[in-house]
Amino acid sequence: MKKSIAAIAAAFALTAHAQQRLPSGYTCCNLHYDKEKISDANWTHAAMIPAGAPIRVLSYGSSEASVEIDGKPYTIVQDYTRKQEGIDTFVAKLVKPASPKAKIASWPEPVRNAIAKGTVVPGMTREQVLVSVGYPPAHKTSSLESTTWQHWQSRAGRFEVYFGPDGKVERLNGVKDKPN
Numbered sequence: 001m002k003k004s005i006a007a008i009a010a011a012f013a014l015t016a017h018a019q020q021r022l023p024s025g026y027t028c029c030n031l032h033y034d035k036e037k038i039s040d041a042n043w044t045h046a047a048m049i050p051a052g053a054p055i056r057v058l059s060y061g062s063s064e065a066s067v068e069i070d071g072k073p074y075t076i077v078q079d080y081t082r083k084q085e086g087i088d089t090f091v092a093k094l095v096k097p098a099s100p101k102a103k104i105a106s107w108p109e110p111v112r113n114a115i116a117k118g119t120v121v122p123g124m125t126r127e128q129v130l131v132s133v134g135y136p137p138a139h140k141t142s143s144l145e146s147t148t149w150q151h152w153q154s155r156a157g158r159f160e161v162y163f164g165p166d167g168k169v170e171r172l173n174g175v176k177d178k179p180n
Contacts, residue, residue, distance in 0.1 A: 023092065024056040026099040027069065029134045030118045038067075038076045040090060041152040042134040044159075048118050049074075051131050052099040057091060065091045084138035093135055100131055120161055124169045129161055136161075 031038050031053075032046035049069055058066040063078040065087055076094065078087055104115055107128060114121045115132040124132070126144060133151055140150040140158075149161045157174065164170035 022057040022059070023095045024054075025095045025097045027051055027053045027055050028094050028096045028100065029131045030115065031069070031094065031134060032118070033074055036072075036074050038074055039079045040077065040081045041079060041137050041155075043152050043154050044118055044133055045154045045157075051104065051115065052101040055095050057095065060087055060091075063087055067091075080140075081138040084142075104131060120169060120172060120175070122169045122171065126163065126167055129169060133161075 027049060029051045031049045032042050032044055033049065034043065034046045038049075053070045055070075056068045058068060058073075060066075063082050065076045067074050067076055076087075076091055078090060081090060104112060107115075110121055111124055111128050114124065115128070118132055120129055120132055129149070130144075136144075136149040136151050141148070147163050149163075150158055151161065152158050153175075159172060159174035161169055162171045162173070
């Protein structure tokens with residue numbers, strides 16, 4: 001009897017999850033991909049999808065999500081942050097109901113230029129850094145309120161963004177120029 005109730009409850013839970021509306025909207029930030037895979041490390045030396053691109057989630061797996069961005073198929077994968085957050089929580093950070101393009105257009109020219117290149121410059125706010133290089137992987141930066149964010153340029157290289165008391169980028173460490 002207990003097994004039957006557990007099985008029925010599990011079936012209802014799966015049905016409810018399957019009936020949830022899959023999110024769609026716009027990319028929160030610049031996303032980087034390698035062979036149609038977007039890692040939670042968001043390696044900044046990989047090819048870039050600009051912030052504000054239309055995105056639609058097609059399905060979820062245990063640690064990945066199939067998405068369509070600007071009409072092209074990609075897979076968002078959790079290579080590193082599975083212990084810190086579920087795939088649906090991670091994807092929810094990336095898919096926003098409104099495009100950030102109008103906000104980006106209102107920012108100073110040096111910030112807009114950095115975002116267009118997917119780089120960070122001193123003086124950027126946390127929000128501007130998020131739009132430019134994405135969320136820092138949760139396994140290395142546990143809070144967005146942290147004064148230091150660790151990001152990845154590639155599988156082998158990382159860089160740190162240091163924020164001052166005013167919440168703006170004070171300095172960077174380990175940043176290399178992006179290849180042309």
